[in-house]
Amino acid sequence: MSVIFSTMSRLFFVLMLVASIYMLFRGHNEPGGGFIGGLFAALAFALLALADSVAAARKALIVHPVVLIGCGLFLAFLSGLPGLFSDGSFLTHWWAELGSTHLGTATIFDIGVFMVVIGGVLALVFRFYEGVEQ
Amino acid sequence: MEPVLAIFVGLLFTTAIYLMTSRHTIRILMGVAVLGNGVNLLIFTSGRLTRDVPPIIPAGLDAPLIPIANPLPQALILTAIVISFSFFAFLLVLGFRAYQELATDDSRDMRLAEPADDPLPPLGY
Amino acid sequence: MFDTLLLWPVILPLAGAALAAALHAFPAVQRQVALTTMVLTFGASLFLVDAVMEGAILTKAFGGWMPPFGIVFVADRFSAAMVVISSLLALCALVFAMGDLRQRQVRSGFYPLFLGLMIGVNGAFLTGDIFNLYVWFEVMLIATLGLITLDRTRAQIDGAIKYAVLNLFSTILFLMAVGLLYGATGTLNMADLAVVLPQTEPSAALTLTAMMFLLAFGIKAGFFPMFFWLPASYHTASIIVSAVFAGLLTKVGVYALFRVFTLLFEVDNGTLKPLIAVIAAGTMLFGVFGAAIQWDVRRILSFHIISQIGYIMLGLAVATPLALAGAVFYIIHHIVVKANLFFVAGAIHRATGSFDLRKSGGLMKASPLLAVLFAIPALSLAGIPPLSGFWAKFMVVDASFQGEAAWLAAVALFVGLLTIFSMSKIWIEAFWKEHPRAVRARPVPAVMLVPIAALGIITLAIGFNPEPLVAFSNLAAESMGDRTQLIGAFYGGEHTAGVTP
Numbered sequence: 001m002s003v004i005f006s007t008m009s010r011l012f013f014v015l016m017l018v019a020s021i022y023m024l025f026r027g028h029n030e031p032g033g034g035f036i037g038g039l040f041a042a043l044a045f046a047l048l049a050l051a052d053s054v055a056a057a058r059k060a061l062i063v064h065p066v067v068l069i070g071c072g073l074f075l076a077f078l079s080g081l082p083g084l085f086s087d088g089s090f091l092t093h094w095w096a097e098l099g100s101t102h103l104g105t106a107t108i109f110d111i112g113v114f115m116v117v118i119g120g121v122l123a124l125v126f127r128f129y130e131g132v133e134q
Numbered sequence: 135m136e137p138v139l140a141i142f143v144g145l146l147f148t149t150a151i152y153l154m155t156s157r158h159t160i161r162i163l164m165g166v167a168v169l170g171n172g173v174n175l176l177i178f179t180s181g182r183l184t185r186d187v188p189p190i191i192p193a194g195l196d197a198p199l200i201p202i203a204n205p206l207p208q209a210l211i212l213t214a215i216v217i218s219f220s221f222f223a224f225l226l227v228l229g230f231r232a233y234q235e236l237a238t239d240d241s242r243d244m245r246l247a248e249p250a251d252d253p254l255p256p257l258g259y
Numbered sequence: 260m261f262d263t264l265l266l267w268p269v270i271l272p273l274a275g276a277a278l279a280a281a282l283h284a285f286p287a288v289q290r291q292v293a294l295t296t297m298v299l300t301f302g303a304s305l306f307l308v309d310a311v312m313e314g315a316i317l318t319k320a321f322g323g324w325m326p327p328f329g330i331v332f333v334a335d336r337f338s339a340a341m342v343v344i345s346s347l348l349a350l351c352a353l354v355f356a357m358g359d360l361r362q363r364q365v366r367s368g369f370y371p372l373f374l375g376l377m378i379g380v381n382g383a384f385l386t387g388d389i390f391n392l393y394v395w396f397e398v399m400l401i402a403t404l405g406l407i408t409l410d411r412t413r414a415q416i417d418g419a420i421k422y423a424v425l426n427l428f429s430t431i432l433f434l435m436a437v438g439l440l441y442g443a444t445g446t447l448n449m450a451d452l453a454v455v456l457p458q459t460e461p462s463a464a465l466t467l468t469a470m471m472f473l474l475a476f477g478i479k480a481g482f483f484p485m486f487f488w489l490p491a492s493y494h495t496a497s498i499i500v501s502a503v504f505a506g507l508l509t510k511v512g513v514y515a516l517f518r519v520f521t522l523l524f525e526v527d528n529g530t531l532k533p534l535i536a537v538i539a540a541g542t543m544l545f546g547v548f549g550a551a552i553q554w555d556v557r558r559i560l561s562f563h564i565i566s567q568i569g570y571i572m573l574g575l576a577v578a579t580p581l582a583l584a585g586a587v588f589y590i591i592h593h594i595v596v597k598a599n600l601f602f603v604a605g606a607i608h609r610a611t612g613s614f615d616l617r618k619s620g621g622l623m624k625a626s627p628l629l630a631v632l633f634a635i636p637a638l639s640l641a642g643i644p645p646l647s648g649f650w651a652k653f654m655v656v657d658a659s660f661q662g663e664a665a666w667l668a669a670v671a672l673f674v675g676l677l678t679i680f681s682m683s684k685i686w687i688e689a690f691w692k693e694h695p696r697a698v699r700a701r702p703v704p705a706v707m708l709v710p711i712a713a714l715g716i717i718t719l720a721i722g723f724n725p726e727p728l729v730a731f732s733n734l735a736a737e738s739m740g741d742r743t744q745l746i747g748a749f750y751g752g753e754h755t756a757g758v759t760p
Contacts, residue, residue, distance in 0.1 A: 035216060064283050064284070066280050066283045066368060066371070067280065067281055067282075067283045067284070069280050069371075070276075070277050070278065070279065070280025070281030070282070070283065070371065071277075071281050072277075073273065073276065073277035073280060073281075074274065074277035074278060074281055076277075077270065077273050077274050077277055080270070083322070083323070084263065084266075089263075089266070089319055089320055089321055089322065089323060090266045090270060090321060090322075091321050091322040092321075092322050092323040093322070120220065121223070124223050124224065124227050127227060128226075128227050128230065131230065131231070131234065154424070154428065159420060162424055166424065166427055166428070166431075169428070169431050170431060173431050173434050173435045173438065176435055176438045176439070177434070177437075177438035177441070179442075180438050180439060180441055180442025180443075181441070181442065182442075206328075206441070206447075207438075207441070210390055210437075210438070210441070213390075213394065214434055217394070217397045218431075220401065221397075221400075221401070221423075221427060224401070224404060224423075225423055225424075225427070228404075228408070228416065228419055228420060228423060229420070231411075231416055232416045232417070232420055235413045235416055236413060236416065236417060241420070241421075244417045244420065245417075246413050246414045246417040246418075247414050247417045247418040247421070247491050247492065247494070247495050248490070248491050252552075252553075252554070253554060253617075254552075
């Protein structure tokens with residue numbers, strides 16, 4: 001790929017990751033959330049895969065995408081557990097208010113969804129790109 | 135307004151079924167995508183179309199004071215979009231893999247699982 | 260405490276699947292995680308059955324949101340029995356997998372996908388919200404798509420395309436039916452629908468919804484003439500996956516159909532009953548005709564899945580309480596027997612090296628234990644007394660005689676005859692005759708024979724002592740047909756008022 005694309009892709013990668021985290025935390029009261037944040041982040045890695053190579057993108061991801069899916073799913077499962085103790089029903093969320101920000105187990109759930117979407121999309125995208133690259 | 139959208143949903147279904155009854159895998163894929171969109175629009179229409187504000191309760195109140203848009207179809211459509219997106223991604227990779235492995239896009243030529251020249255059943259014992 | 264029992268059959272496989280996916284790099288640990296999860300799930304499902312045995316219907320709202328807007332899990336006898344049998348089947352499949360699964364398949368992610376399938380199956384059996392049912396169907400579909408293409412052979416990719424397209428079409432139709440139902444009634448909760456639907460005036464939308472449900476669940480369950488994806492794809496997967504699919508996937512479709520047509524819509528009006536009766540007869544006949552011409556053991560068994568689904572639909576077509584009880588008994592019997600037969604096919608493959616019946620033989624002398632373990636589920640499938648299949652067929656045929664649908668009973672008995680033909684074909688070709696190339700059979704590892712024996716003992720136990728299960732099925736059918744119990748269980752607790760759009 002061209003030098004311009006390769007260089008700019010690193011800048012865009014960081015920008016897109018920051019945007020994805022912004023999207024993730026924006027989802028509480030405005031459009032956004034874990035799913036679209038995960039798509040942004042997955043796009044960032046897919047951009048890296050296009051610009052350099054899938055191996056470089058895999059190295060940037062550090063873990064295998066399936067491991068990311070598993071960790072995200074486990075986070076989502078953990079976020080549902082506190083409800084069992086307070087209300088007897090899964091996924092009843094606990095909320096805490098620090099000043100004007102609402103934090104709660106739903107945020108952990110959303111982060112879990114974020115990781116699952118990144119892992120899921122990248123598992124497919126990397127496999128696809130590797131198949132095309134040959 | 136709803137009859138117009140209903141007719142449009144019908145058009146989407148027609149296109150989707152026409153594409154899905156095609157021989158080529160990629161057209162079947164397109165048909166699945168259009169069908170998913172048609173069904174999403176159907177759920178949207180069946181929640182009735184209104185000119186109302188987004189379903190957000192103002193701060194400090196327990197219930198909205200004015201009529202709000204129906205949030206339930208929006209939640210259903212969001213779920214359906216997420217699910218059909220992941221399906222479409224998987225089917226795309228599967229179709230591409232099938233094209234690579236089976237060297238054809240034509241589903242009539244994909245006779246590996248059910249070979250066309252299966253031998254005759256046992257005629258006697 | 261009792262109502263958290265509803266959560267465990269879904270939460271435990273969720274945690275297990277997450278752990279198994281996170282431990283992607285450690286295959287041996289994945290197996291321990293999966294076995295522990297399934298043992299715990301099976302234990303939880305036994306507690307669940309124990310809790311509903313007296314007739315209580317358990318409900319549990321998720322996230323603290325009240326029905327009919329919040330999602331509720333409901334367990335009555337039918338659901339609890341389904342959860343127990345599917346957890347038992349999954350446990351047997353995992354034990355069988357200890358002897359039959361290759362490292363490459365584990366590295367491709369067998370355990371997370373398998374546990375993901377169990378999340379979807381248990382969720383579908385326990386949910387009380389019709390859109391939630393759609394979500395669990397999709398979870399199952401994604402997991403099964405991953406499982407079918409586990410080895411990435413060309414036959415698997417071919418079968419996966421046909422499976423994927425037809426099942427996707429059916430879930431999108433299901434979603435369409437749910438959308439139309441919401442538009443007509445304004446609610447998605449099954450008990451609330453059971454209250455609202457009789458009061459809604461009949462319209463084209465409602466008729467269309469009922470037909471779409473029949474079509475969508477019919478494709479999933481494998482009815483005539485929509486079953487052709489089943490013999491095109493089930494035999495391409497590895498044998499453990501085929502066994503679990505055979506035992507579970509079609510039954511979830513049948514379960515959903517029973518829920519919709521006993522709770523939401525009536526089968527007793529003019530056109531629906533003859534339609535379902537004709538579909539049931541066609542399913543039985545064409546399934547068994549298709550099986551009669553196959554040489555591959557797995558394809559014979561796949562066609563038999565279809566024909567036995569026809570028997571279960573016979574129960575819905577007659578729609579008397581005795582018929583519904585017969586159908587519940589048949590579902591439980593069939594899950595055990597069909598999965599067992601697929602496991603035996605896997606053992607035959609291990610012993611002779613092929614699934615093709617023309618290339619096998621001589622197993623009677625080489626492994627008489629396997630021959631006996633095959634004879635039990637095979638004769639049970641055919642309906643020979645005193646095995647479980649005899650009682651199941653007896654209940655269904657008796658109900659159709661009493662329900663004045665004697666022609667259905669005649670078809671059922673004729674199909675039973677052809678089932679015996681298929682089973683004896685497998686017996687003669689794989690066990691009785693000499694191996695065509697006089698090759699010695701390889702020994703089958705004990706860890707593969709243990710689940711086969713366990714399921715066979717269950718078949719024998721049901722066969723020699725059918726009365727507890729018959730009584731259970733009668734009670735389950737009663738609570739299925741009597742909507743007021745389910746509605747009472749919901750509205751006994753807190754709820755919010757329903758809203759029509």
